Amino acid sequence: MRIGLDVGGTKTDAVALDPSGALAGRVRVPTGWGASAVIRTIVEAVALLREDAGIPADEVASIGIGIPGQVEPGTARVVHAVNLGVAELDLYDAVGASLGAPIRVENDVKAAALGASALHGGSGSMAYLNLGTGVAAGIVHNGALIRGVRGTAGEIGHISIDPNGPLCPCGQRGCIEALAGGGSLAQRWGSPGVHPVSDVFSAADAGDARARDLRAGLARAVAAAVRVLVLTVDVDVVVIGGGLTGLGAPLLADVSAELAASAAASPFLRSLRLEERIELLPSGSPAAAVGAALIGDTAGTEVVAHG
């Protein structure tokens, strides 16, 4: 059995995959805040999953952990996991011994890309575009993740698509993330609310000009991200996930309309059939945790049954 954990800002999703790759168990627990609470969350989630799915300790082959931070290639050292209140944490030191199985750690978006690829049938060429507080992608090529020489592959949120666009906290103007990141959208919208981007969509539907502008910018930036992924790596499909995909059909409709408009203006873009190459990750998909279980899987492409 391989165990995979997706440690999110509010909850941690844990799955077990049997040797055939099928989902053999799944539990979700709230994530604690700060390094020691995150460590406790990981240990508890693994214990609960093993109990729930009846997995003896000696049957756990590996435990993969997807975490929203930078992970130093080939290590379990996490830095800048700001959404978890973690500045720096070495998961080998913290939980390596107590979990009783080899651990592997990866950035959560990259892990989700592996999982989305596996759940997609492992066709081997796809990108996972995460629209959360920030925007980043994970790219799977020939069934394996492209990490890059310094681990910054997929950081397309900081590609500028408009020199006169909004200022990004990164220091550039018009970054994809400045237009399509939930954090930037909430800040530019300015009004408090539990779901600020959802409020923007509602206000735009009600005719608010500023909301329509923000919403149009979101669609434009997501469409640009899709173009960047297809024109650079030519992935077969771009699966869009992350918190903002809770907006559901209206978001997909906006992005599709933007891609259709650019295809109407450009025969070159039309030939790429981009509208047919995007999908939303289904709500509640275990992709990120499944991908965490597959981290370091040298077999590459792998078919995993939908749970």
Next chain:
Amino acid sequence: MRIGLDVGGTKTDAVALDPSGALAGRVRVPTGWGASAVIRTIVEAVALLREDAGIPADEVASIGIGIPGQVEPGTARVVHAVNLGVAELDLYDAVGASLGAPIRVENDVKAAALGASALHGGSGSMAYLNLGTGVAAGIVHNGALIRGVRGTAGEIGHISIDPNGPLCPCGQRGCIEALAGGGSLAQRWGSPGVHPVSDVFSAADAGDARARDLRAGLARAVAAAVRVLVLTVDVDVVVIGGGLTGLGAPLLADVSAELAASAAASPFLRSLRLEERIELLPSGSPAAAVGAALIGDTAGTEVVAHG
């Protein structure tokens, strides 16, 4: 011996690589215009190279051909080789039998990427950015070319970086190619001349405002292309080649200055050290022909001595 040909718009560069990967011969011949003249050029270049380097027919293991057009994956069918006056050509049918060795065909920019990677020591993670009439890149990951599912990987010239930028023949505005492609620059400059982009640089040095604007746009777009390549695939190095690199040091200085300016404004970009990750392909480099010889080479990473 493996033979590689780079069929360019004006000349064809042909090289022979011995089994160790070392350059064993090189000839250059003018390229004819139109399908039958291109076929003759290929046959003559191979014959001349074999004679010049003293290679018996039975010692030619393979002949790779890099050609400036679209090549259907896994075939020798070339379409839209507009700079050669070739609308459509199947090189298997045309020269497959007469050359007496298995032939392999690849888009010239992708072949040049393979060659630049090999000449670079085959470190396995690099991009070749071609600045010619158009702009496109070839990306080498883990020593192998990323072709993509439809062969459009590396077509980053048609990523828009400015919604208010110049109109690109592709139908979009502000494409990297509309700002940095030799064809677009020559058209926007408007004055006739043998080396229009060189004229733009001279006029900019002399203070011409429109030339300075075009020259600044070129630097901005090349810097954007470097960012796209590093933020998407995180290649170790971007080697810049193609006709425009005949501009030499002033071009590299402009692009470096643009990357330095954006790094000064953005701590994130600064951390990527992009100025240290770009290089110009040396003038006269046999990279494209060497890469053509390596097409389909399953060994992946390979060290080839500089010729």
